[in-house]
Amino acid sequence: MQLHNFFRSGTSHRLRIALNLKGLDYQYVAVSLARQEHLSAAYKALNPQGLVPTLVDGDTVLTQTPAIIEWLEERHPAPPLLPSSPEDRARVRALAALVGCDIHPINNRRILEYLRKTLGCDDAAVNAWCATWINAGFEALESLLVADRNRGDFCFGSTPTVADVYLVPQVESARRFNVDLNPFPAIVAIDQACARLDAFQKATPAAQPDAA
Numbered sequence: 001m002q003l004h005n006f007f008r009s010g011t012s013h014r015l016r017i018a019l020n021l022k023g024l025d026y027q028y029v030a031v032s033l034a035r036q037e038h039l040s041a042a043y044k045a046l047n048p049q050g051l052v053p054t055l056v057d058g059d060t061v062l063t064q065t066p067a068i069i070e071w072l073e074e075r076h077p078a079p080p081l082l083p084s085s086p087e088d089r090a091r092v093r094a095l096a097a098l099v100g101c102d103i104h105p106i107n108n109r110r111i112l113e114y115l116r117k118t119l120g121c122d123d124a125a126v127n128a129w130c131a132t133w134i135n136a137g138f139e140a141l142e143s144l145l146v147a148d149r150n151r152g153d154f155c156f157g158s159t160p161t162v163a164d165v166y167l168v169p170q171v172e173s174a175r176r177f178n179v180d181l182n183p184f185p186a187i188v189a190i191d192q193a194c195a196r197l198d199a200f201q202k203a204t205p206a207a208q209p210d211a212a
């Protein structure tokens with residue numbers, strides 16, 4: 001498998017975590033967003049959206065991390081990233097979607113570039129934008145986590161799930177944009193539990209070959 005990705009991309013980060021948790025080897029193909037390699041004709045022939053990541057497995061080309069992670073779960077079911085019961089699976093998917101649908105998309109690079117280059121926002125305004133939506137999402141997520149009295153060290157139970165795969169890169173992003181995480185002790189504790197695992201350590205932006 002080839003993973004076309006960028007070290008600092010949150011979606012790339014989450015897919016690296018999922019691949020590592022599954023114990024799958026892959027070739028790391030760096031796509032520099034800073035140099036706009038994602039907008040090149042060659043890359044857009046692979047992924048017409050011009051977004052990262054893209055996973056290539058033989059003749060199969062996969063885009064969009066929710067779809068890729070579901071594909072990984074179906075093709076490589078062990079270890080599972082989703083619980084066994086339909087109700088628990090729905091809960092974990094909802095936690096992941098809270099991050100993947102309601103926080104990340106309005107704080108990703110192309111949105112922030114629009115704020116900077118088109119609307120003329122300075123770094124303080126961009127950071128305030130990010131903090132607004134991260135805080136809103138994390139407040140809801142923290143409440144859901146605290147209300148789950150059966151939760152272990154992770155978002156659900158005692159082993160990582162898709163919810164943790166989504167959460168950890170968002171915590172990384174929150175720190176990058178100077179978001180105060182003190183109001184979210186459950187989220188911080190989960191991030192710390194994940195950070196102790198090799199699969200998460202190897203996926204961090206700083207550990208990637210294109211990190212700068």
